[in-house]
Amino acid sequence: MFRQILYTQWKSAKIGLGILAVAGFGLPLMAIQDLTQPVYISTQGEVTADVIFSSWQLWLPFFPALAGLAGVGLALNAWNWDHKTGHIYSLSLPVTRWEYALLKAAAGALLLMIPVGMLAIGSFTAVAALELPNGLHAYPAQFIGRFLLASLLVYMFWFALASSTMKTVGIILGVFLTLTIGGQITWDILDNFITLPGGADPADWFFARMVEWPGPFNVLFGNWMLIDV
Amino acid sequence: MEPMTNAIELRDVCYRASKTFEIRDLNLRVPYGSIYGFLGPNGSGKTTTIRLFTGMHRALSGKMSVLGHDIPSASARAMARTGYVPERPHLYPQLTIGESLRYHASFYPTWDEDWAQELIGRMDLQEDQRIARLSKGQTGKLLIVLALAQRPELLVLDEPTDGLDPVVRRDVLTAVLDYVSIAGATVFISSHLVHELERICDWVGVLDDGELVAELPMQSFKNGIKRIRVNDPPAMVGDTPFVLLSRTSSEGLGSGEIWIVRGWQQPMTQYFEGVGASVREVIDLDLEEGFVELLRSSRPNNH
Numbered sequence: 015m016f017r018q019i020l021y022t023q024w025k026s027a028k029i030g031l032g033i034l035a036v037a038g039f040g041l042p043l044m045a046i047q048d049l050t051q052p053v054y055i056s057t058q059g060e061v062t063a064d065v066i067f068s069s070w071q072l073w074l075p076f077f078p079a080l081a082g083l084a085g086v087g088l089a090l091n092a093w094n095w096d097h098k099t100g101h102i103y104s105l106s107l108p109v110t111r112w113e114y115a116l117l118k119a120a121a122g123a124l125l126l127m128i129p130v131g132m133l134a135i136g137s138f139t140a141v142a143a144l145e146l147p148n149g150l151h152a153y154p155a156q157f158i159g160r161f162l163l164a165s166l167l168v169y170m171f172w173f174a175l176a177s178s179t180m181k182t183v184g185i186i187l188g189v190f191l192t193l194t195i196g197g198q199i200t201w202d203i204l205d206n207f208i209t210l211p212g213g214a215d216p217a218d219w220f221f222a223r224m225v226e227w228p229g230p231f232n233v234l235f236g237n238w239m240l241i242d243v
Numbered sequence: 244m245e246p247m248t249n250a251i252e253l254r255d256v257c258y259r260a261s262k263t264f265e266i267r268d269l270n271l272r273v274p275y276g277s278i279y280g281f282l283g284p285n286g287s288g289k290t291t292t293i294r295l296f297t298g299m300h301r302a303l304s305g306k307m308s309v310l311g312h313d314i315p316s317a318s319a320r321a322m323a324r325t326g327y328v329p330e331r332p333h334l335y336p337q338l339t340i341g342e343s344l345r346y347h348a349s350f351y352p353t354w355d356e357d358w359a360q361e362l363i364g365r366m367d368l369q370e371d372q373r374i375a376r377l378s379k380g381q382t383g384k385l386l387i388v389l390a391l392a393q394r395p396e397l398l399v400l401d402e403p404t405d406g407l408d409p410v411v412r413r414d415v416l417t418a419v420l421d422y423v424s425i426a427g428a429t430v431f432i433s434s435h436l437v438h439e440l441e442r443i444c445d446w447v448g449v450l451d452d453g454e455l456v457a458e459l460p461m462q463s464f465k466n467g468i469k470r471i472r473v474n475d476p477p478a479m480v481g482d483t484p485f486v487l488l489s490r491t492s493s494e495g496l497g498s499g500e501i502w503i504v505r506g507w508q509q510p511m512t513q514y515f516e517g518v519g520a521s522v523r524e525v526i527d528l529d530l531e532e533g534f535v536e537l538l539r540s541s542r543p544n545n546h
Contacts, residue, residue, distance in 0.1 A: 018349040026337045095335050103333040105299040107350045108323035 038133035045073035085168025256305030280440030283450035326390030341370030359392035380411035468533035488540035
């Protein structure tokens with residue numbers, strides 16, 4: 015049963031997975047590509063820490079973006095056809111809804127390991143190609159772990175959202191928008207009449223709770239350094 | 244409350260699909276081993292009813308059971324013994340026929356691969372054909388193969404021949420009837436094509452606007468609905484031994500009327516003699532005419 019669900023998802027996602035896999039392998043190599051040029055290598059035969067950090071900063075946003083893209087893509091792929099057919103096939107199968115959703119979630123998570131695996135190969139290759147200056151270390155395992163966590167987090171979030179009916183998604187988004195935009199408008203209106211505590215803007219507060227530790231999306235915004243002190 | 248003893252049983256089921264359509268206090272019994280035709284015009288709630296007792300929709304109230312399993316709590320167990328053909332194709336378009344068979348088979352422990360292959364051959368389907376490229380007829384055939392190859396005890400077919408050409412329609416119905424004759428399965432088949440059901444069903448239920456307006460053996464339905472020309476009909480009908488569906492004055496008959504009745508038997512002419520009327524002619528209605536009259540009589544302001 016699981017193998018068949020996995021195969022079905024693989025068949026509809028294989029082109030996208032191929033692109034993600036190439037990106038996963040290529041990004042770490044492209045990020046260090048300039049660092050292997052002679053102009054950046056010191057007389058001691060090493061690239062300097064400054065060069066490494068500034069070069070990596072240019073490429074840094076691509077890694078969480080790739081994790082997000084992989085997560086969202088695979089989550090939407092898992093439920094795409096079920097949505098188009100009103101979930102009739104899945105609901106008519108002799109499995110409980112929870113069992114079916116878990117099988118689907120596990121299949122998508124397993125497919126996610128393809129870009130993660132390719133990123134791992136790319137990262138280890140990139141690290142092996144560089145001779146690091148004293149005081150700097152490569153953290154490929156941590157870097158890949160962060161990518162894995164980030165992509166899984168985005169995948170599970172979107173998987174849960176995509177598995178819901180349009181009505182449920184509408185309610186969730188409605189509550190979210192009401193709390194953030196509505197809260198912000200209310201706050202701004204109140205601000206004209208009474209003295210509100212500074213630095214407690216509700217939209218900022220909500221965003222900070224999401225992305226700052228221990229917020230659920232912190233992994234996407236934290237330290238994405240493959241090479242660090 | 245007495246236990247449910249039918250293959251499909253619905254008791255006082257209510258469901259609100261939208262602001263303008265609801266199922267109200269639906270009671271339905273499909274006996275084991277029967278071929279039950281579920282008739283109704285488009286939009287009458289046939290598909291909604293099927294989705295209720297297969298556990299896809301949640302009823303607001305009432306009790307349902309399929310093959311002895313409570314719905315929705317045990318719908319997965321009921322569906323493991325049920326072959327289902329939906330109103331609209333629902334298979335993954337990126338798969339081939341062979342892949343679809345393997346995907347479907349993985350969910351059913353009773354799947355009979357040899358028989359699936361035999362059906363594929365009989366239906367003239369090729370395993371390497373992609374679902375997305377199948378014609379409507381080929382898709383209809385494949386859905387029947389998927390439903391039958393799991394060797395179900397119950398077949399639920401939601402307008403399985405709708406939009407199919409006569410040849411494919413015959414292939415599909417023949418495959419179903421062959422299976423029933425071998426396995427003795429129960430069949431629940433919904434359709435608005437009255438003549439199609441007339442040939443194969445032994446029970447019939449008629450749904451209109453979310454209400455079951457009749458449920459009876461096909462033979463009673465076919466033989467029991469009559470158009471009767473009545474001379475000197477009574478103004479007030481009172482208690483009748485049959486169900487009067489409608490009465491209209493008939494031009495050219497003087498004080499005559501045309502009555503459409505259900506549950507008619509020949510000795511009932513005595514009723515008319517008892518009220519000072521007489522029966523001039525009793526005309527058999529075919530199933531389609533009977534169906535139309537039944538619907539007409541069930542709707543408000545029908546007289």
